[in-house]
Amino acid sequence: MRHLISIIIVVLVLSAAIFAIAGLHGRISRKPPLEIFSDMDRQPKxxxxxxFDMFANGVSSQLPPEGTIARSTPIQTASGEVYSFExxxxxxGKISGTTNFVETNPxxxxxxxxxxxxxxxxxxxAPCHGKLGDGNGITKKxxxxxxxxxLHDKRIIEMADGEIFNTITHGKGLMGAYGPLIQTQDRWAVIAYLRALQLSQLGTSNDLPAAQQAAYK
Ligand code: HEC
Incomplete structure (x- = not known):
């Protein structure tokens, strides 16, 4: 009997507490709400x-790391041209301000x-185009x-460097995009090497230094 009474008292006290807290839910109040879990509403940030006096410049914002370039910032190249980074x-791979491909490696x-x-x-x-660039890579085999x-097709030999850059960056037809895998400068390096590969198949004895030409005539 004593147990039963204490259980009833506990239940009554608990329900009174729940009503006291939750019962006011929805009322308008000027006091800050009761917070059991704060959900990181307030945090030291x-x-x-x-x-902010812990930083040398006294402000919370710090300068971006050295060498950072805003995408829209005009930059001047060594040859004097000015264009924005993007x-x-x-x-x-395109001439600034146009959609035309650049003819040669910039x-x-x-x-x-x-x-x-x-x-x-x-x-x-090479896995697809072959080490020679002739299209006979392992994937074909x-x-x-x-x-x-x-890549020794006349059409690709005559293609502007910028268009090849575009193909490497975004892919074309069955070929996937390699922009995310190959850094920008490396893409141009690949193109320079591809041109050397093409030249290796196109060269004639006239391309040799004069002193050596006689030996191949
Ligand atoms: C997974 C295989 C694969 C790899 C790797 C690959 N290619 Fe290709 N590439 C192709 C195929 C297939 C085509 C033909 C695309 C078509 O016409 O559908 C092609 C086409 C091309 C073309 C001609 C595009 C045109 O305008 O017709 C160029 C240039 C080219 N690739 C360059 C490269 C270079 C440079 C690399 C390395 C960065 C590379 N490819 C890597 C499969 C590949």
Whole structure:
């Protein structure tokens, strides 16, 4: 009997407490709400551009890391052209402000770049196009991809460098996009190496230094 009474008292007290808290739910009040779980509504964080004395400049916002370029910032190249980062031929393969492809590689080509291009080509392009670029990669041999472009086709030899850049970046037809896998500068290096590959099939004895030409005439 004593047990029963204490159970009833506990139940009554608990229900009174629940009504006292939850019963007011929905009423308008000027007091801050009762918070059991705060859901991180309030947290010690910094808002942008607010005074904050723990940083040397006294403000919560810090300068971006060195070398950061806003996408719309005009940049001047070594050759004096000015364009925004996102409109630069290096990033788009197109002449700034137009949709026309650039004819030639906008980066300076040297031996190191060609070596890098060869390495990237052998990794990313050779499986399909073959190390020679003739379209006879391993995927053709195992019958995985029947019609891979021969990069020595007249059409591709005559294609603007910018269009090849576009094909590598976004893919074309059966070929997937390699932009996400190959860094921008490396894509141009691959193109420079591809041009060397093409030249290796197109060269004649006239391309040799004069002193050596006689030996091949
Ligand atoms: C997974 C296989 C595969 C890989 C890897 C690959 N390609 Fe291709 N590529 C193709 C196929 C297939 C085509 C023909 C696309 C079509 O016409 O449908 C093609 C077409 C091309 C073309 C001609 C596009 C045109 O306008 O007709 C170029 C240029 C080219 N590839 C360059 C490259 C370069 C450079 C790489 C390396 C970065 C590369 N490809 C990697 C399969 C591949």
């Amino acid at each position: 910094l808002r942008p551009q607010k005074p 409109d630069s031929p290096v990033n788009t 980066l300076r080509i040297d031996a190191a770049m060609l070596a890098r291009g060869r390495e990237r080509f052998d990794i990313y392009c 195992i019958g995985d991809m029947p019609a891979v472009a021969n």
